[in-house]
Amino acid sequence: MTMQRGRGPLALAGAAVCAAVMAGPAWAADEPGAYGYDEAARTVKGGATSTDGPRLPAGSTYRDSIRAGQKLYYRVDLDAKSNAYLSTVVVPGPGTKVAGDRVRVRLEDRRAGSCDTEDTGFTSSAAYPRPVTAVVARVIEKDRTSCQEAGSYYLVVEREGAPTADPGPWGLEIGHLTEPAPKAGGPTAAPSQWPSASPPPPQDGPRERHGGTGFHTATGLAQGEWTDTITPGRTLYYWVPVDWGQQLFASADLGSSAKEGAFVGGALSLRLFNPVRSLVTGKDAYYSGKQTSAALDPVPPVAYENRYNAGDSVSGMRFAGGYYLAVDLNPEVVKDYGKGPYGLTLRLTITGDAKNGPYDGPAGEFAVSDASRQAAASGQKSGQRSSGDTADSAMPVVAAAGIGTGTVLVLGLGVWTLAARRSALRSG
Structure with missing residues (x-):
C-alpha cells in the first residue's frame, strides 16, 4: 500500500479513531443475534439510483443498512478477465420480527441487464433473526456475450418487507x-462422481474452542473434535482451510437438557459457506x-470444475481457501428448555x-498456505489470518487491524514522539 505524503503517525492514528466512530454502534457481544462485523469495514451509504451508488473496490469489506421497502445501488468496476463475487450479509436486529421478509440481490450491467441474482430471507421453519447471505457473481464464460466486458456494473440490494415484519433497519x-x-x-466439465461415504468421526478427544459471531470473527478449526457452548438465538462462526483436492465432512451435536419432552423443529442448524460466503449446503435438526x-x-x-455443476452443494466447492461453518440455535428452545448455555460439539x-x-498467477484468497493452516489449528480469527498467497510476514500487519482503537492511538503517539526526537537530534 502506498502512503500519501504528509500523513504522519498521529494523522494515521486519528484516522483509525474516525473509522471506528463512523462504523456506528454495535450490538453487545453477549446479546443473542449479535453479529461480529469486520472492524476494518468502510461505512458507505447505498444510492437511491445507480448514479448515486458509492464505488466498492475489490478486496475490501463495506457496511451499510437497509429498511423495509428500500432499494440500494452500489457501483463496482470490473475488468474483462476476472470473475467477481459480491457477497451481502443481511443482519436483522436482535429480537426483530422477520417472518416472510426477503432481500433480493442483483448484479446489473450499464444497460440494466441482469448478470446474476439471488434472494435470501426467512422461511416459516426458521423465522427468527439471524444473519443470512446472498452472493452474486460476474463470471467470464466463453460462450456468453452479456456481462463480459470491462466497465461499470451495479450491485442492487432490495428489501421486500412483509406486513408482519419489523420495518426498522x-x-x-x-x-x-x-x-x-x-x-x-x-477441465470444462463437472465431475460425475466423488467419495460420498462419510469417514469415521475423529477419535482424538474433544478440545475447547469458542466460535465467533461473524465471518470476520470466525474462529479457526482444524480436523478433530471441538467443544463449545451456544445460547438460543445465537449464531456461531468457524472457519476451516480446505485446499484443492480435499474433501470436508462436518457435523454439529447439541447436548441434552435437564428435562425432555417438547418438540422444537429446526432447533439446531449447521450451514457451510465457501470463501466468497456463498451457501454451499446446510442441515437442520x-x-x-x-x-x-x-x-x-x-x-x-x-475442484475448479465443480462450478460447471448446477447444484449449490457441488458448484459451491469451486475454490480452495477458508470455508465457514455457521451454527444457529433457534430461540424457541428457551420456552421449554431455558436460556442455556447448551453444550455444542463440532466434528x-x-x-x-x-x-x-x-x-495463471497469484491466487489471493483462493488458496491455502502453511500459515493459514497454522492459524486455523491455533484458533485465530478469520480476519487475522493471511490469505493463501500472502507472505507469512503479513500476519502481524493484519493482526494489528484488530487491536483496540485506544491501543492504536497510543502506539501512534509513541511512534510520533520517537520520530520527533530523532528529528531534533538530526537538526541539533
Missing part, C-alpha cells in the same frame, strides 16, 4: 472479491431435550491430498 456487510483467470487447457446431531451431506472435493474430517491450484 437491518445491517449489511458487503464483500467484493475477484478470482484470477485459470491456466489454459483446464429438531430438539426434544435429548442430544441431537446435524451432519452435512457429503460435498465433493474442492470435522478433511480427506485427500492437497493439489496445485488452477490459476
Whole structure:
C-alpha cells in the first residue's frame, strides 16, 4: 500500500479513531443475534439510483443498512478477465420480527441487464433473526456475450418487507472479491462422481474452542473434535482451510437438557459457506431435550470444475481457501428448555491430498498456505489470518487491524514522539 505524503503517525492514528466512530454502534457481544462485523469495514451509504451508488473496490469489506421497502445501488468496476463475487450479509436486529421478509440481490450491467441474482430471507421453519447471505457473481464464460466486458456494473440490494415484519433497519456487510483467470487447457466439465461415504468421526478427544459471531470473527478449526457452548438465538462462526483436492465432512451435536419432552423443529442448524460466503449446503435438526446431531451431506472435493455443476452443494466447492461453518440455535428452545448455555460439539474430517491450484498467477484468497493452516489449528480469527498467497510476514500487519482503537492511538503517539526526537537530534 502506498502512503500519501504528509500523513504522519498521529494523522494515521486519528484516522483509525474516525473509522471506528463512523462504523456506528454495535450490538453487545453477549446479546443473542449479535453479529461480529469486520472492524476494518468502510461505512458507505447505498444510492437511491445507480448514479448515486458509492464505488466498492475489490478486496475490501463495506457496511451499510437497509429498511423495509428500500432499494440500494452500489457501483463496482470490473475488468474483462476476472470473475467477481459480491457477497451481502443481511443482519436483522436482535429480537426483530422477520417472518416472510426477503432481500433480493442483483448484479446489473450499464444497460440494466441482469448478470446474476439471488434472494435470501426467512422461511416459516426458521423465522427468527439471524444473519443470512446472498452472493452474486460476474463470471467470464466463453460462450456468453452479456456481462463480459470491462466497465461499470451495479450491485442492487432490495428489501421486500412483509406486513408482519419489523420495518426498522437491518445491517449489511458487503464483500467484493475477484478470482484470477485459470491456466489454459483446464477441465470444462463437472465431475460425475466423488467419495460420498462419510469417514469415521475423529477419535482424538474433544478440545475447547469458542466460535465467533461473524465471518470476520470466525474462529479457526482444524480436523478433530471441538467443544463449545451456544445460547438460543445465537449464531456461531468457524472457519476451516480446505485446499484443492480435499474433501470436508462436518457435523454439529447439541447436548441434552435437564428435562425432555417438547418438540422444537429446526432447533439446531449447521450451514457451510465457501470463501466468497456463498451457501454451499446446510442441515437442520429438531430438539426434544435429548442430544441431537446435524451432519452435512457429503460435498465433493474442492475442484475448479465443480462450478460447471448446477447444484449449490457441488458448484459451491469451486475454490480452495477458508470455508465457514455457521451454527444457529433457534430461540424457541428457551420456552421449554431455558436460556442455556447448551453444550455444542463440532466434528470435522478433511480427506485427500492437497493439489496445485488452477490459476495463471497469484491466487489471493483462493488458496491455502502453511500459515493459514497454522492459524486455523491455533484458533485465530478469520480476519487475522493471511490469505493463501500472502507472505507469512503479513500476519502481524493484519493482526494489528484488530487491536483496540485506544491501543492504536497510543502506539501512534509513541511512534510520533520517537520520530520527533530523532528529528531534533538530526537538526541539533
